[in-house]
Amino acid sequence: MEYKSQFLATRRRFLRNLGMTAGLSAVPMSWASSVFAQEELVVEGPPMPDIPATEVAENVYCIVSPWGFPSVENQGMMSNVTFVITEKGVVIIDSGASLQIGRMALRQIRKFTDKPIAAVFNTHYHGDHWLGNHAFVQENPDVPIYAHAKTTSAILSNQGDFWKSLMERSTDNAIAGTVVTPPNEIVGHGDEIDFGDTTVRVHFYGTAHTPSDISLELVEKRIVHVGDIAMNNRIAFMDDGSFLGTFKAFDALEKSVPEAFWIPAHGFPAYDLIEHNRRLFEGIYESAERAVNEMASPGVVKDYVLEDERVRYYAPFVNGFDENIGKYASLAFLEAEAAAF
Numbered sequence: 001m002e003y004k005s006q007f008l009a010t011r012r013r014f015l016r017n018l019g020m021t022a023g024l025s026a027v028p029m030s031w032a033s034s035v036f037a038q039e040e041l042v043v044e045g046p047p048m049p050d051i052p053a054t055e056v057a058e059n060v061y062c063i064v065s066p067w068g069f070p071s072v073e074n075q076g077m078m079s080n081v082t083f084v085i086t087e088k089g090v091v092i093i094d095s096g097a098s099l100q101i102g103r104m105a106l107r108q109i110r111k112f113t114d115k116p117i118a119a120v121f122n123t124h125y126h127g128d129h130w131l132g133n134h135a136f137v138q139e140n141p142d143v144p145i146y147a148h149a150k151t152t153s154a155i156l157s158n159q160g161d162f163w164k165s166l167m168e169r170s171t172d173n174a175i176a177g178t179v180v181t182p183p184n185e186i187v188g189h190g191d192e193i194d195f196g197d198t199t200v201r202v203h204f205y206g207t208a209h210t211p212s213d214i215s216l217e218l219v220e221k222r223i224v225h226v227g228d229i230a231m232n233n234r235i236a237f238m239d240d241g242s243f244l245g246t247f248k249a250f251d252a253l254e255k256s257v258p259e260a261f262w263i264p265a266h267g268f269p270a271y272d273l274i275e276h277n278r279r280l281f282e283g284i285y286e287s288a289e290r291a292v293n294e295m296a297s298p299g300v301v302k303d304y305v306l307e308d309e310r311v312r313y314y315a316p317f318v319n320g321f322d323e324n325i326g327k328y329a330s331l332a333f334l335e336a337e338a339a340a341f
C-alpha cells in the first residue's frame with residue numbers, strides 16, 4: 001500500500017510521544033489505549049507535493065491543477081484552489097479534493113501571508129471542490145464555510161460519502177485521513193460578504209454544471225470565480241448539469257459583470273473564458289437540437305456534434321474531449337428532446 005510507510009511513521013511518532021509523556025507522569029492504561037485507538041483511526045495518506053500558486057491579480061492567487069481524473073499518480077489533485085488575501089484574512093474558493101491537498105494549499109498561502117483563514121467558499125458539491133475543507137477547519141476551527149443550500153444538503157445526504165470513497169478508490173487511499181467536512185453557512189444569489197477591502201458577491205442562476213453552482217465575484221477587482229460553469233480548454237462531468245442552464249448562467253454573469261476576468265476551477269483564468277465555453281457548448285447543443293428537429297435516431301447525434309465547425313475547432317486542444325464527447329452528445333440530445341415538448 002502507498003501509505004503503509006506513512007502509517008508506520010505516524011505510529012512510531014505516536015509511540016515516541018507517548019513514551020515522552022509517560023516519562024513525565026503516569027499515564028493510565030485506559031487513556032493510553034483510547035488515544036492509541038484514535039491514532040489508528042487517523043491513518044493518513046502521504047502529503048501532496050507542492051504546486052506553487054500563480055498570482056492572477058493583486059492579492060488573488062490560483063494553485064492551478066494539472067488536467068486529469070483522480071488517480072494514484074495525482075493523489076486526487078484535479079482542480080484549482082484559489083485564495084484571496086484580504087484585510088480580514090485569507091478567503092479560499094474551493095479547497096481541493098483532500099485533507100492533503102488542503103494542507104498543500106495552506107503551505108502555498110503561508111509563503112505570502114500569515115493572516116488567518118477568514119472564510120472558505122465551495123462552488124458546488126463535486127468532491128474535488130470541498131473535500132479539502134478539513135485542512136482549513138484544522139487551521140481555524142471557527143472558519144465559516146459558505147455554499148448554496150443545495151450543495152450543503154447534497155454533501156450531507158449522499159454526495160459527501162460518495163465523493164470521499166470515489167477519491168479513496170481512485171487514488172489508492174492517498175486521501176486517507178480526509179474527513180467529510182460540509183459547509184456550515186448558507187449563501188444565495190445577491191448575498192455580499194464583507195472582508196474589509198474585498199467584497200465577495202454571490203451569483204446563482206439555477207442549474208448549470210450542477211443544480212447549485214455559485215459564482216463568486218470579487219467586486220472591487222471585477223473578477224469572478226465561476227466554479228465549473230466554465231473551464232479553460234477542459235471538458236468534464238456534465239451529468240448533473242444543463243446546457244440551457246449553462247447558457248443562462250453565462251448570459252447573466254456577462255450582463256452582471258461586463259468584461260470580467262474569469263477564474264475557472266479547472267485551467268487558467270482568462271478574459272475570454274466564457275466566450276470559448278459558450279461556442280463549444282453551442283456547437284454541441286445546437287447539433288443535438290438539429291438531430292431532435294430531424295427526428296434522427298440518438299445514434300447519429302454524436303456524428304452531428306463531431307461535424308459541427310465549432311466543435312471541430314475546439315476538439316484538438318480541449319482536454320477530456322475524446323473521453324466525454326459521446327456522453328455530452330447524449331446528454332445534449334436528451335435535454336434538447338425534453339425542451340422540444
Ligand SMILES: [Zn+2]
Nearest residue numbers: 126209228237
Ligand atoms: Zn464539478
